[in-house]
Amino acid sequence: MLDHTIAAISTSLSASGIGIVRISGDEAIAIADRLFQSHKKKQLKDQKTHTLHYGHIVDPKEDEIVDEVLVSIMRGPDTYTKEDIIEINGHGGVIVMQRILQLVLTHGATLAEPGEFTKRAFLNGRLDLSGAEAVIDIINAKTNLGLKSSMHQLKGAVYYHVEEVRREILELMAHIEASIDYPEYDIEELSDDHVMGKLERIAKGIHKMIQSSEVGKMIREGIKTAIVGKPNVGKSSLLNALLKEDRAIVTDIAGTTRDVLEEYMNLLGIPVRIMDTAGIRQTDDEVEKIGVTKSKAVVEDADLVIMMLDASQKITKEDRYILDLVVDKQVIVLLNKIDLSMEIKEDDIRALIEGVTVIPTSVVDERGLEELQKVIKDMFLLGDIAMDDGLYITNVRHKVSLERALKSVEAVKASIQMGMPEDCWSIDLKNAYGDLGEITGDHVSDDLIEEIFSQFCLGK
Incomplete structure (x- = not known):
């Protein structure tokens, strides 16, 4: 459910120069207004989006200043989650960050689950699932090569390659369905040779992505x-x-x-x-x-x-x-x-x-x-990899889905060679389409979504 406002500490909980408490949801600005006192007596709800405001976080119950802060206002949909976001930038002490978070929770927010900000970005359509998974890879990247690969995926490299193959499968499925529903029309494009040619191209595209996973695994791990x-x-x-x-x-x-x-x-x-x-x-x-x-x-x-x-x-x-x-x-x-x-x-x-x-x-x-x-x-052969020149599958889940999709495409080819009817082709093509959709998040279970985002840190 996305009908509640969430909050978490988004920086490392340690003694540091800066700490950030992030709030996301419809009530984010209202909650911040209950705690923030501007030296100009301004209310955050009256301020423009993507602006920064100096003041203090005050405990209303005790009328006590908790920290001197800068508060960022970002109104949806032009934010990470596509919701209203407030970021309270305070001093990075453990106690002060916990105190500010507790005040935010007391005044209406719910503590975010691990990865819930990125999960909302996915559910609200800002990121596809492969892009959301790239976020955790960016956080965990151990070399510049790993970082470049993750950024490439965050920009949609996996999504666009997978969607290109899915479009070809969908087009082929549409021709098959038309042939089944309207047998009186002789669809020239649905000859066995033409379909086999399309399947070869689809299989080649999937196989290329699977092959890249060997290099991708080394980039990531x-x-x-x-x-x-x-x-x-x-x-x-x-x-x-x-x-x-x-x-x-x-x-x-x-x-x-x-x-x-x-x-x-x-x-x-x-x-x-x-x-x-x-x-x-x-x-x-x-x-x-x-x-x-x-x-x-x-x-x-x-x-x-x-x-x-x-x-x-x-x-x-x-x-x-x-x-x-x-x-x-x-x-x-x-x-x-x-x-x-x-x-x-x-x-x-x-x-x-x-x-x-x-x-x-x-x-x-x-x-x-x-x-x-x-x-x-x-x-x-890793030292000269240029991330703009190609795609490298770094996620094991993606590789498994690609392998299942390729198996289904090969099954269609086998059905054609055995002279089986067109409706049999359609079943395996739908399976391939669905397997590829698991990568982008178009066909994915709630349990899998929960499992993926549970691997994230709090506040991201």
């Missing part, structure tokens, strides 16, 4: 990168060098890292979710055994494995065991400690894993790290 190797080869030192901070404990004692340490980093513009794992080896230490088991699980799930070897020692059984674990993964082998005498050559590794990328490194003096970053960039 980062490239899952596992650093593996036996104990004391320099894994934690590599993590620290890439992050440029002492994040992992580094000692000469084998088995120091007992658990998986995970960090996000911006590597030449590429989002990387990098994981430092426990050294993989045979051990009697029960805690270390758990760490080794976790390391193996991380390797299995990783998009990229950085396998580290101590180049100052000959290849051991443990090294060979780990190389066998990663042979079927995207892998880069680092021959670390080249500042010491080298006992392993690059060709030794290539003889074990054909075509593998091998980089001689010395983490202590950062030799080879720049080459490592360039190799990762080239390997995943």
Whole structure:
């Protein structure tokens, strides 16, 4: 229901320079007028939209000034929610923000649920569902690439690509319905060859979006990168060098890292979710055994494995065991400690894993790290992505809907090839149309809407 006015603190609840209490709904301005005192004795209801007003928030019951504020007035429909919005900009203390919010709630507003402001923007037609989901991606973006992708979607990139395909499906459905309702007319455009041509084009458009999801997943979540190797080869030192901070404990004692340490980093513009794992080896230490088991699980799930070897020692059984674990993964082998005498050559590794990328490194003096970053960039083709040049599906829900839609389109093609009647085609086309509508929000359940917006923070 949109018949009540909502409010929430829209900034971080912490000691900060500025804090904002946002109010949205028909009563937003009236509620603010009950609490706001302008030094010019002005009432907010008499002021123009999109203006800023200086004054104080006063507790009417106690006749006490709570905070010195600037109040923004924004009248619908030219607002984020398409409703009247008031934003009270005060000092960013925890107590003062909570006090102002409590006064707003006491004088007529209802506490907003997580994501309710954006939910209203969707329900009021300002954003489609994919655009609304892009808002949370903007908030959670970890690199400029992720931010650009989310902004591209907020501007409607997903919506326009999906709607283009839906229009083609709708046009085809209309021709089929006309053919069924008026069989006396011979609709030339509905020949099997013509329909198959349209279906091929529709399937190609959906398939292209599905293909983009692999890159999209990495843009949103980062490239899952596992650093593996036996104990004391320099894994934690590599993590620290890439992050440029002492994040992992580094000692000469084998088995120091007992658990998986995970960090996000911006590597030449590429989002990387990098994981430092426990050294993989045979051990009697029960805690270390758990760490080794976790390391193996991380390797299995990783998009990229950085396998580290101590180049100052000959290849051991443990090294060979780990190389066998990663042979079927995207892998880069680092021959670390080249500042010491080298006992392993690059060709030794290539003889074990054909075509593998091998980089001689010395983490202590950062030799080879720049080459490592360039190799990762080239390997995943992410560094030169231009968001204006194409669409990247970053949302798993969107990908699932696209896959269902493609399956329905393929079912129509199969029906035509089997000589089935036109009304059978229509059923699968309607399913495809509905699946794509789940992405934009045209065909979506209330439960799904609630689930999506529950992932948002309060005040957004």
